[in-house]
Amino acid sequence: MIDIRNVTKIFKTKSTDIRAVDDVSMNVTQGEIFGVIGYSGAGKSTLIRLFNGLEMPSSGDVVIGADVISSMSKPALRKKRQKVSMIFQHFNLLWSRTVAENISFPLEIAGVPKKERQKKVKELVDLVGLAGREDNYPSQLSGGQKQRVGIARALSNEPNVLLCDEATSALDPETTDEVLDLLVKIRDEMNLTIVLITHEMHVIRKICDRAAVMENGRIVETGPVLKLFQNPEHSVTKRFVKDDINDEETALSFDEVRELFPTSKILKFGFVGSQSKAPIVSQIVKKYDLDLNILSGNIKRTNNESYGHLFVAIDVNDETLQKLEAELSDHDVTVEVEDQ
């Protein structure tokens, strides 16, 4: 559906050239929700603007469906953009238009007759749950409602691809979840392909099927979301995963445990899906006659599977530890020793 081939984007400034996107290749399949995560300045905003030709690559090709975006004529590109729509971090609604008029805007651009526009707007207002607010101006809406208008507007020409530029970054956690649920719903109902960029790992975890991690204009790691969470390879990915799971309080309490039980080791068990429900830990404890102190644990849901972590403190020697690791890995449970 979407194919990015060796794309580089260089911004020329007076003093230096900035490689905002550096030799990126990736592909997104039909119906997928694909996330790109990175810290600010990683180049993800530029990357997503290459998808609809708001930025043109310095080299490489951007292919969506049957069209090479990077070599289309301007009129053809404008036509194509009606099918590759975009939503924004700051919503970018026209304040001078009501909710209904904002949603109708792309239809006006596409030259749809008034009658059909009104019908379509009504449908979309219902779809995004804004019935009754059609005649409000954006200034009368909350952030979440504004983004719903943004989504309805993006859907009005029945696009194949929806690009989300930090679509939830300006929203509070609860509203973020509502908007994310809405994105999944429209993906399912309209068979959309969604590409989103974000700096929030929980957005990736909640709705993405696959994700890519960006740093300094390059994609440093890419894969199914569950794999990224369970087994992050690159340091940036690890940091994002850690931010999503750990908070500083946990780290602090580890320090306390170390002080109280200097001989204990702090271990992190990682498990996925069905294992998270089996009583593996208690079996191990019985078998090796261990004293185990549970420090913290959690189970998180990705969009299709759950995975979890358990932090424990165990007074154990290296030999037993190795046996333990071997046994647990038979059950697909990973073991990591937390650094002192």
Add this chain to the structure above:
Amino acid sequence: MNELIKEFTTMFSFENVRWDAVWEATYETVYMTAIATAFTFIFGIVLGIILFLASKSEIKASKPIYGITAFLVNLFRAIPFIILIILLIPFTKVMMGTIMGPNGAIPALIIGSAPFYARLVEIGLKEIDKGVIEAAESMGADTWTIIWKVLLPESMPALISGITVTAIMLVGSTAIAGVIGAGGLGNLAYMVGFTRNQSDVTLVATIVILVIVFIIQIAGDFFSKTVDKR
């Protein structure tokens, strides 16, 4: 001291005021201001949009366009209005067939104020959220659509408050034009009030001009507020 009191007595006596002449002068001032404001609005917006688009466009040809437009705008803005009228006499003769009366003043009024308003338009357009323009581009809007459906409506409050300021400036300019024969309240104040030493006429002309200015300001504020849904 006695002379001063005499002056004041004349001023507030209104004995020299011919009200039909005041009416006619008021009509001429309003006429000149209205026509000049209407054309200034159109030309100023066109010039302002050219300045705005040319300054942000990545197309190579836009640089000289911006340069030339900006130069002309600055040039005509820099010429003092009374000199501009004199400079434009040949042009006015050809355009309007006369250099006297309200019609004789209109070309100079427009050419003097359109560049000023163009700058106000450019400032107004620059204040539009870039993201909204980008959003329109992402929907496949062409430049015309962006001008009509994004730039103009989204900057409307600024365009209206800008034309209000410009219209008030134009009232002042018509008075200057009046001195060299354009008619209107400025002409009345000068020709009758000053040269015949009838200060009551000058006072009446001033009051009428103030009323016109207040009406323009109040109307401008009202419309600017009405269209502003932010």
